[in-house]
Amino acid sequence: MELLLKGFGIGIGATALMDLWAVFLWKVCGQARPNWAPVGRWFWHLKNGTVFHDDIARAEPYAHERALGWIGHYAVGILYGVVLALLAGAAWFASPTFLPAWILGMVTVGAGWFLLQPGLGLGIAASKLPNANKVRLFNLVSHTVFALGLYGTALLIACVA
Template sequence: MFDIFWRSVVIGIGATVLMDIWAIVLAQATGGSLPNWAPVGRWFWHLGNGKVFHDDIGKAASYEHELALGWIGHYVVGILYGILLVLIAGPGWLAEPTFLPAWIWAIVTVGAGWFLLQPGLGIGWAASKTPNPAKVRFLNLVSHTVFGFGLYATALIIR
């Protein structure tokens, strides 16, 4: 049982690392910016006070360590997604990982960003309040596809 747990944790970490590498490559290739995890950290901080949705997270009270909390939260969520994938797919998936369950799960997890995190940050349901919601949604799907590949690839490496 512990073997299944630790491998699930490693799978979540590996997938999150690959997603972060993808963000760096994308930013360098397009001249765009890297993800800023400070607003996410601020959002996590305010969850402790029972506040889930903000009109603008930038106007919410700041927290001294919000950037660190954002990074920690990012990785904790990735780990939870790795654990949940193994719980859903079953321990047999760890012995013979396939891409499809990992990819489907990764696409499903976009929903947490679209319908919890993004409105929580004040950027609307599925980034509807951003200047280009279709672009944000597309990039969310691509980054979660990379995350799904990371789940699969990490599972292959550690099986």
Template sequence: MIELLWRGILIGVGATVLMDIWAIVLNKVFGQPKANWAPAGRWFRHIARGKVFHESIAAAEPYEHELALGWAGHYGVGLAYGVIFGLIMGTGWFIAPTFVPAWIFGIVTIAAGWFLMQPGLGLGWAASKTPRPNKVRLLNFAAHTVFALGLYGTALLIR
């Protein structure tokens, strides 16, 4: 069990790092704005105080260390996803990793963003209140596919 937890932590961190590299590539090559984890940090802080959904996270009470908390939360969620996936798949998957289960899990995790985080930030269900919701959804799909590649690739590296 401990080995599964450690492997889950490693693939979760590896997948999150790859997702961040993907965001850098999108910024450098396509001019996509850089990731700003400060609003997420503010949101995480408000969750700890019992408030999940906001009309606009920008209007919520600020927190001095929200950027750091946002980054920590981003990696904490990635790590948790890696552990959950590892526990679901078991040692057999780590012995012979395959991409499809990782990809299915990566796509399933989009739901947390669409139906919890985005509405929590005031962006609406599945980014429905953003100026270009379909673009956001496509970018979410791509990022979570990259996350899945990170789960799979990291598992290959550590087997």
């Protein structure tokens, strides 16, 4: 149970750091802020068994899709944190290292490239977008920031334990 709670904590911490990174990119670099409404719409349509859309914007809207997108974003981050906790174990939490967190961060890019982006109608690894390589690079960097959040939150947990 302790590993699950620590996994929950590092998942929240990592997702929050990823969100702070997005705010930094928006404020400093003029990068568009993430819009979680299409992701919420995608989650909503999963209940009907629809995973892949030609264009999520043309799918039937859901009144609370932005909220559902945010909830889904954090739920997935927590899930990844729990996965790392279970794979790395109690010994990792006693003395966290970056490499396991970074490996998981890079693996999670695959979920975006091969499930979420095609599910939204963007193609595999955003291949249908005119700036696909830029999106891929931002995905890799953002998931590295997520990994830093997993690691950093684990360090905080180790300090207070």
